[in-house]
Amino acid sequence: xxxxxxxxxxxxxxxxxxxxxxxxxxxxxxxxxxxxxxxxxxxxxxxxxxxxxxxxxxxxxxxxxxxxxxxxxxxxxxxxxxxxxxxxxxxxxxxxxxxxxxxxxxxxxxxxxxxxxxxxxxxxxxxxxxxxxxxxxxxxxxxxxxxxxxxxxxxxxxxxxxxxxxxxxxxxxxxxxxxxxxxxxxxxxxxxxxxxxxxxxxxxxxxxxxxxxxxxxxxxxxxxxxxxxxxxxxxxxxxxxxxxxxxxxxxxxxxxxxxxxxxxxxxxxxxxxxxxxxxxxxxxxxxxxxxxxxxxxx
Amino acid sequence: xxxxxxxxxxxxxxxxxxxxxxxxxxxxxxxxxxxxxxxxxxxxxxxxxxxxxxxxxxxxxxxxxxxxxxxxxxxxxxxxxxxxxxxxxxxxxxxxxxxxxxxxxxxxxxxxxxxxxxxxxxxxxxxxxxxxxxxxxxxxxxxxxxxxxxxxxxxxxxxxxxxxxxxxxxxxxxxxxxxxxxxxxxxxxxxxxxxxxxxxxxxxxxxxxxxxxxxxxxxxxxxxxxxxxxxxxxxxxxxxxxxxxxxxxxxxxxxxxxxxxxxxxxxxxxxxxxxxxxxxxxxxxxxxxxxxxxxxxxxxxxxxxxxxxxxx
Numbered sequence: 001x002x003x004x005x006x007x008x009x010x011x012x013x014x015x016x017x018x019x020x021x022x023x024x025x026x027x028x029x030x031x032x033x034x035x036x037x038x039x040x041x042x043x044x045x046x047x048x049x050x051x052x053x054x055x056x057x058x059x060x061x062x063x064x065x066x067x068x069x070x071x072x073x074x075x076x077x078x079x080x081x082x083x084x085x086x087x088x089x090x091x092x093x094x095x096x097x098x099x100x101x102x103x104x105x106x107x108x109x110x111x112x113x114x115x116x117x118x119x120x121x122x123x124x125x126x127x128x129x130x131x132x133x134x135x136x137x138x139x140x141x142x143x144x145x146x147x148x149x150x151x152x153x154x155x156x157x158x159x160x161x162x163x164x165x166x167x168x169x170x171x172x173x174x175x176x177x178x179x180x181x182x183x184x185x186x187x188x189x190x191x192x193x194x195x196x197x198x199x200x201x202x203x204x205x206x207x208x209x210x211x212x213x214x215x216x217x218x219x220x221x222x223x224x225x226x227x228x229x230x231x232x233x234x235x236x237x238x239x240x241x242x243x244x245x246x247x248x249x250x251x252x253x254x255x256x257x258x259x260x261x262x263x264x265x266x267x268x269x270x271x272x273x274x275x276x277x278x279x280x281x282x283x284x285x286x287x288x289x290x291x292x293x294x295x296x297x298x
Numbered sequence: 299x300x301x302x303x304x305x306x307x308x309x310x311x312x313x314x315x316x317x318x319x320x321x322x323x324x325x326x327x328x329x330x331x332x333x334x335x336x337x338x339x340x341x342x343x344x345x346x347x348x349x350x351x352x353x354x355x356x357x358x359x360x361x362x363x364x365x366x367x368x369x370x371x372x373x374x375x376x377x378x379x380x381x382x383x384x385x386x387x388x389x390x391x392x393x394x395x396x397x398x399x400x401x402x403x404x405x406x407x408x409x410x411x412x413x414x415x416x417x418x419x420x421x422x423x424x425x426x427x428x429x430x431x432x433x434x435x436x437x438x439x440x441x442x443x444x445x446x447x448x449x450x451x452x453x454x455x456x457x458x459x460x461x462x463x464x465x466x467x468x469x470x471x472x473x474x475x476x477x478x479x480x481x482x483x484x485x486x487x488x489x490x491x492x493x494x495x496x497x498x499x500x501x502x503x504x505x506x507x508x509x510x511x512x513x514x515x516x517x518x519x520x521x522x523x524x525x526x527x528x529x530x531x532x533x534x535x536x537x538x539x540x541x542x543x544x545x546x547x548x549x550x551x552x553x554x555x556x557x558x559x560x561x562x563x564x565x566x567x568x569x570x571x572x573x574x575x576x577x578x579x580x581x582x583x584x585x586x587x588x589x590x591x592x593x594x595x596x597x598x599x600x601x602x603x604x605x606x607x608x609x610x
Contacts, residue, residue, distance in 0.1 A: 009512075010511065012511060013511050013512045016511070016512045016513060017414060017512060020411050020414055021411075021414075023407070023411060024408070024411040024412070024424070027408065027428070027483075028424055028427060028428065030480065031427060031428055031430070031431060031480065031484065032427065034442060034446065034480070035430070035431075037446075037452060038442060050450065052455075053452050053455050054452075095334075096334045096335050096338065097335070099330070099331045099332070099334060099335065100331060100332055100334070100335030100336075102327070102331050103324075103327040103328070103331045103332050104332075106327075108320070109324075109327065110312075110317045110320045110321055111321075111328075115332065115336070118336075118339065119335075119339060122339060122343040122344075124590070124591050124594050124595075125347065125587055125590075125591050126343060126346065126347065126587060127343075127345075127346025127347045127348070127349045127350050128346070128350065128566070128580060128583030128584060128586075128587060129563075129566050129567060129570060129571070129579070129583055130349070130352065130566070130570045130571070130576050130579050130580040130583060131345075131346035131347070131348075131349025131350055131352060131580060132342070132346040132349070133570075133571060134346075134349055134352070134363075134576070135341075135342070135345055135346050135349060150338065150342065151338075151342040152342075153338055154334070154335040154338040154339060159335070183326060184324065184326045184327055184330075184331070185326055185330055188331070209433060212435070213433075213434075213435035213436060213437075214435075214436075214545065215435075215436070215437055215545060216544055216545050216548075220571060231435055231436075231437045234435070234437045234438060234441065235437050235549070237441075238437060238438065238440070238441025238444065238445075239437060239440055239441060239444065239549050262445070262450075265441060265445055266445070269438050269441060269442065272435075272438060273433075273434050273435070273438055276433040276434075277430055277433055277434075280429070280430075280433050281426055284422075284425075284426065284429075287429075287488055
């Protein structure tokens with residue numbers, strides 16, 4: 001069986017392997033322990049958390065923090081906004097990027113080098129924060145969702161990945177569909193899109209995660225609290241240390257409020273990070289593929 | 299990112315008429331496929347590039363970019379002679395160079411270690427775990443760091459002190475770089491892992507038959523298999539040392555650790571958007587991008603040399 005195929009290790013090999021596994025184990029634990037700590041801390045009683053940190057006595061655990069977090073409207077609104085922005089951004093971004101990559105993947109495309117240079121320049125040089133801010137302001141996009149959806153929608157790097165992927169697809173596919181009389185648009189949507197599922201999955205995941213986790217654009221362009229994505233709500237709770245008033249309004253003493261506020265941070269982290277942490281393993285099979293496309297040509 | 303110019307030549311030079319005919323016949327490629335990306339690029343990338351003129355003017359909103367008073371290199375003179383600016387420039391460089399030196403080898407070591415695991419199931423579980431932090435947002439990561447390092451946080455409970463790490467300029471870089479490794483080292487190892495699994499198994503078996511031990515296998519078979527990716531990755535990351543991101547540094551800043559944590563991008567934000575000094579901050583931003591471009595051109599030149607004339 002499998003053991004028969006295995007290599008035989010010498011004593012010194014075993015020692016080296018042992019050291020290697022210890023190192024790897026140490027790294028794995030250093031990843032795991034902070035995550036576990038946050039999970040366990042989120043179930044603590046605020047007084048226990050404040051005095052001794054976490055305790056593994058499950059009988060004393062409470063879901064009070066989760067109740068307070070989940071009853072908060074700001075969190076839910078942040079979720080709804082972030083989800084909406086991320087979905088719309090992913091659709092726009094992946095579509096624009098895939099579309100642009102298609103002609104750019106054709107060797108005979110007239111103007112290919114010219115457009116390539118136009119796009120590449122933007123990877124190296126940009127106007128920077130202030131000129132972009134002034135432009136968005138003058139276009140009257142401040143406090144509209146377009147301020148965070150449009151400027152980054154076309155991603156040159158992703159276009160290059162998609163282009164490279166297209167080039168690995170046999171040209172005969174297009175020749176065959178051309179004989180059937182399909183236009184480029186028909187060919188793209190009916191034939192290319194299904195063939196390109198792996199690269200679409202990777203680009204969609206990256207666009208979604210990128211939008212979900214970013215906060216800078218929203219911080220400078222969306223002042224209206226109703227429009228704010230989850231990360232800005234989290235920023236005020238976790239970084240600026242100002243809990244949502246509604247979460248702790250029922251508590252009388254200021255000292256107790258501070259303890260509960262600290263506890264709520266842990267529950268907030270879990271609630272806000274869970275969706276992506278649950279989602280990404282479903283994309284794992286596409287990771288290697290997507291990364292390889294990038295690294296080979298990168 | 300290859301330009302493909304060599305290949306384009308091989309399809310033969312076409313006359314203007316032929317090109318025009320191609321465009322006419324394939325108008326869909328231009329109007330439907332390319333246009334959206336081109337419009338977004340022109341509007342949101344090229345127009346702001348024109349906006350860098352602000353760096354040379356006493357900009358005010360009413361007169362606009364073309365009407366404001368021209369001040370030439372005034373802002374550049376001002377910040378290049380300012381000790382604050384020099385401090386922030388040094389902060390930026392230190393943060394990214396130390397980050398590169400500490401952070402770069404770890405994903406490679408991780409990939410080599412993962413490659414030794416023969417049981418696919420265990421390997422996959424470890425990978426799944428070490429990729430996870432990459433999907434945590436910058437804000438949540440910085441929130442966790444702040445909680446763990448707070449005076450009453452778990453780190454202080456563990457070592458029995460009540461230090462306020464987030465207020466110490468001396469601790470900032472370590473915090474920034476260590477949390478960065480925690481978040482991205484696993485994810486960055488994917489590329490090397492994938493390259494290793496594509497490496498020739500025959501060569502490895504031959505090495506085993508020749509009696510090579512594990513270190514020799516790594517040195518003579520596995521490292522050569524990923525050498526190109528290592529070199530390119532290093533050069534790419536070295537080319538990006540001036541473009542270190544705003545989001546994380548800003549989320550880890552406190553009033554007290556600013557002497558170490560203020561970098562050029564956060565400085566531009568502070569003086570530009572918070573204090574409204576558009577001209578000066580645009581000049582600082584422009585200075586930053588220009589150094590960045592020079593670095594990248596240099597890097598591209600190095601990659602070309604190493605990569606048989608294939609640039610980025």
